[in-house]
Amino acid sequence: MTLIWATRGRIWGHRFLLDGDLPDPLPIYDEVFSRVGDECEACVPVGERVALRFPDPLERRDLAGRIIIHEFVVFAPLSAQVTTVEDGIQQVWTQPGIADRYCQIWDLPDAR
Template identity: 60%
Template sequence: MSLIWATRGRTWGFRFLRDGGFGDPLHIYDDAFSGVGDEPEVWRRVAEKGALRFPDPLGRKDRAGRIIPHEFVVLGPLVDEIDSVEDARRLVWPQVADEYTRVWEMPKPPSAGR
C-alpha cells in the first residue's frame, strides 16, 4: 500500500509523514483534496487515488487544543477496497498507528518517507 500522509504533532505543524514514494507529494495531495472542503471526515475517490481525512482515533490534540487531523492520499489497489471513511480508517489507520504514536510528541517533525 502506498500512502501520502499529512498530519500535525503535539508541537509541530502540518507535515508530510509519508510521501508515497514521490520526491514532492504536494501536487498529488492537492489534486486528491481539491474541492473536498474542510469536513472533519472525508473519503473521496479521484481516479486511481483516494482522499481520506479523519480526526485522530485517540482524540489527541496539539498544544493549542485542536484535535489532530490525519489526511491521506491512498494509492494502489487498496483504493478499490474502500467505499467509506469507516472502511478507510479500518484499513489505513492500523498501517500508521504505531508510527504516529512514536512521533507525535517529538519536538520536531520527522522526515517524510516510504
C-alpha cells in the first residue's frame, strides 16, 4: 500500500509520517491537496490518487486543544476503493502500521 501521510501530534507539529516511497513527498502532497478545501473531512479523487482527510478517530488533540487531523494521499490501486471518508478510514486507517503506529507516537515529544 503506497501512501503519503501527514499529521501532527500532541506536541510535535505537522510532518510526514509516510512519504509514499518518494524522496520528497511535498510536491505530490501539495498537488493533490490543492484541490481540497478547508473541510476537516474530505475524500477527493485527483487522477489515480485520492486526497483523504479526517479527524483523529479517537478525537486526540494537540497541546493547544485542536483536534488532530490526518491527511493521506492514497495511490492506486487502493485509491479505487476509497470513495468516501468512511471507506478511507476502513481501508487506510485500520491497516496494520497506521493506527497502531500513531497511537505509539502521538504523545511523544517528537515523531521520530
